[in-house]
Amino acid sequence: MEALLTFSYWFNSYPSPFVGLVYWVLVGVVGVGIVGGLALKFLSPRLVDGSHRRMLNKLSSLLITMGVLVAFSFFFTQTTTPVLGSRFWFGLWLIIGLIWLWFIVRYAWAIAPSERAARLREQERLKYLPRSSRV
Numbered sequence: 523m524e525a526l527l528t529f530s531y532w533f534n535s536y537p538s539p540f541v542g543l544v545y546w547v548l549v550g551v552v553g554v555g556i557v558g559g560l561a562l563k564f565l566s567p568r569l570v571d572g573s574h575r576r577m578l579n580k581l582s583s584l585l586i587t588m589g590v591l592v593a594f595s596f597f598f599t600q601t602t603t604p605v606l607g608s609r610f611w612f613g614l615w616l617i618i619g620l621i622w623l624w625f626i627v628r629y630a631w632a633i634a635p636s637e638r639a640a641r642l643r644e645q646e647r648l649k650y651l652p653r654s655s656r657v
Contacts, residue, residue, distance in 0.1 A: 532610045539600045548596050555589025558582075572641070573634035580626045588619045 525531045540548060562582035569575045592615055598607040 532613065533608060535604045535608065536602055537599055537607055537609055539602060540596070548592065552589050552593045552596060555585045555592065559585030559587075559589060571638065573637050577626065577630055577634060580629065584619065584622050584626065588615060588622075591615050 531537075539545075559582040562578045562585065566575045566578035566582065569578065592612065595606075595611040595615065598611075599609065601607065
C-alpha cells in the first residue's frame with residue numbers, strides 16, 4: 523500500500539505488469555464497465571420518460587468510454603510499453619470519470635426534474651386545446 527504514495531510507482535516509464543488480485547480486479551472493472559454500458563445503451567430506448575432515457579445514455583457513454591480507456595491502459599501496462607503503460611493514466615481516467623459522473627448526477631438532481639415538470643405542464647396545457655384535424 524505504501525507503493526501507491528511514491529512518485530516512481532505512478533510515473534515509472536517501464537512499470538511492471540499487474541499480477542494476482544490487482545490483475546483480476548482490473549479485468550473485472552473493464553468487463554463490468556463495457557458490458558454494463560452496453561446493457562444500459564440497449565435498455566434506454568425502452569424508457570418512456572425522456573429524462574431517464576437521457577440519463578441512462580449519459581451513464582452508458584461514461585461506462586463504455588472509461589471501460590475502453592482503462593482496457594487500453596491495462597494492455598499497455600501489461601506489455602510494459604513506455605509512457606503509455608505508466609500507472610498515472612489509471613489515476614487520470616479515475617479523475618475524469620468522477621468529474622463526468624458528477625455532471626451526470628447534477629443532471630439527475632437539478633436539470634431532469636425541471637425538464638419533467640415542464641413536460642407535464644405542456645401536456646396539461648395541450649390537454650385542453652383542440653387537436654388539428656388531419657387531412
